[in-house]
Amino acid sequence: MTKRPAEESGGQDAPLKAGDRPIQTGNATDAGPFEDEFDDEFESDDEILEAGVDGRPDEEREAEEKRDAMDMDQKTFIPGRDKLAAGESLSPDTSAYELLHNFTTTWPCLSFDIVPDQLGTNRKAYPATLYAVAGTQAESKKANQNELMVMKLSGLSRMDRKRIDGESDNDDDDDDDNDEENADPILETKSIPLPSTTNRIRARQYPQQNASRLPITQTATMLENSNVLIHDVTPHLTSFDSPGTIITPQQSNPIATLKMHRTEGYAIDWSPHVPQGKLLTGDNDGKMFITTCTDGGKWTPDTRPFLGHQSSVEDIQWSPSERNVFASASSDGMVKVWDVRSKTHKPAISVQVSETDVNVISWSRQTTHLLATGADDGRWAVWDLRQWKGSSDKASTSQPSPVASFSFHKEQITSIEWHPTDDSIMAVAAGDNTMTLWDLSVELDDEESKDTAGIQDVPPQLLFLHYMEMIKECHWHPQIPGCVVGTGGSGFGILKTISV
Structure with a gap:
């Protein structure tokens, strides 16, 4: 991030927001020949062009542009350590991004999930x-x-490297390639009414019996009113790519409204091992329920x-490798591991993290013995579950x-997620208004440590902020690969860095 004076980020010359178009004053078709209101100071149109687009010599304009560029402080800004002075705002270093798009919705969406598609992997x-x-x-x-918003985003172009690097773009073939890659972003949405604010939403897919048809996509939404709603959003997704779909x-x-919770909650996860549907939910009373879909399509909570x-149970996740195991995180500072086959419904392992x-x-x-946690004090950590001791029939506490x-991070961790194919890469979101990317495999040797000695409190594993x-x-x-999406009060951000 670089700092930019306030007058560059506001006023009549402020950058247009996504979707806005510049306002034209006057009718371009009515424009006549150049008129010189200063008694023909320039004798011809060619002479005006030679003097520069604004009537000044190129050298004078270039000198002013250089002075303007110097107004931007290129120093890296680190939230939580650095502070903006009065009248300053932040500007991203676009040279560090391969992909960067932002968009807003009518009301903020504080939880979302990405839906896998049929466009291919990698x-x-x-x-x-x-x-x-x-x-x-709302x-x-x-x-x-x-x-509940079902969304399709298309036309997400890569950053124009030539424009960023200041290179000319005269090659016709390159121009054609850029025209294809630099498409205008398009957001399409389908709306499903909800009776309350969404605390958290998660999606899951499973194949239909007819393999030629799109998989079924269902969502589970935890609402502020304590209910959990399950929707089949397959028709809404299908309508984006099948014109005329009603x-x-x-x-x-x-397709189901679950009312077993007495207080609202934020913890929710679909089992990756049960195609017919198995859902875990946890609430602010510390209660967790499993809801299973029967063969008849009926959703039945325990x-x-x-x-x-x-x-309160803040987050919950099924084991990616063990069908009957899940982990829960709580505002009591504990992470507990559970086996659903236990008749006591008590945790098998409890750890104060x-x-x-x-x-x-x-x-x-x-690497399914690794679990990451994020806490209210801004600290996040990775744990080796093989070091967590316990027994299957009696909970025990280990440290x-x-x-x-x-x-x-100096504020609460609000989201954390492993890279889907690289178990050394993490994405972390925090209350200090940042999303950070980390590479846990980075280790500095003595020589590299000397080179980074002047960077205070910035771990070498931090890849991107x-x-x-x-x-x-x-x-x-x-x-x-490498694409990460974030959401918050200011809207959505979609990015891919050149470092991941």
Whole structure:
């Protein structure tokens, strides 16, 4: 991030927001020949062009542009350590991005999930396309305006490297390539009404019996009113790419409304091992329920909750490798591991991982004995579950040490997620308005340590820092390597750095 004087980010010459178009004053078709109101100071149009587009010599304009460029402070800005002076704002270093797009919705979406598509894996071509679902957070007086948004974003172009690097672009073939890659971004949405604010939303897919048809996509939405709604959003996704598709009001109704919670909650996760559907949810009373879809399509919650936390359950995740195991994180500072086959519904392992609330957890899909946690004090850590001792029938408390721990962020961790294919890369979002990318495999030798000695409090594992106001949640795209999406009070951000 670089700092920019305030007058460059506001006023009549401020950059246009996404979707805005410049306002033309006058009619271009009525323009006549050049008129010289200063008694023919320039004798011809050619003479005007030779003097520069604004009538000044090129040398004079170039000198002014150089002075203007010097007004930008190129120093790296580190939130939590550096402070903006009065009248300053932040500007991203676009040379560090391969992809960078931002967009806003009518109401903020503080939780979302990326929906896998049929466009292929390991995609690197541009323009890029992605599908997602999100839940809104409308003002309390306008709760009836809340919605579940099904979204398609297309035309996501890569950064124009030639423009960033200041190179000329005279090659016709390159121009044609850029025209294809530099498409205009398009956001398409389908709306499903919701009766309350969304606390958290998660999507899952499973194949249909007819393999030629698109997979079924369902969402589970935890609402502020304590209910959990399950929707089938397959028709809404299909409509984006099948013109003429009509979505009936019945198709926007929930296929199940779960009312077992008495307080609102934020913890929710679909089992990756049960195709017919198995859902975990946890609430602010510390209660966790499993809801299973029967063969007849009926969603049935367990009547007896899992109990063990002394405070609210903040996050919950199924093991990626063990069908009957899940982990939960709580504001009591504990992470607990559970086996659903236990008749007591008590945790198998309990570990105190923080003196503050544990807000989020992430289980590595590549190395399944690694679990990451993020806490209210800004610290996030990685734990080796093989060091967590316990028994299958009786909970025990152990105090292992994390295999990695970082306190770079000075505000609460709001989201954490392992890279889908690289178990050394992490994405972390925090209350200091930043999303950071980390490489846990980085280790500096003595010579490199000397070179970085002047960088205070910045771990060498920190790959990238992206400033995003009020960010709440981030997810990697599973099919576009290195692409990560974040959401918060200021809208959505989609980015891919040149370093990941």
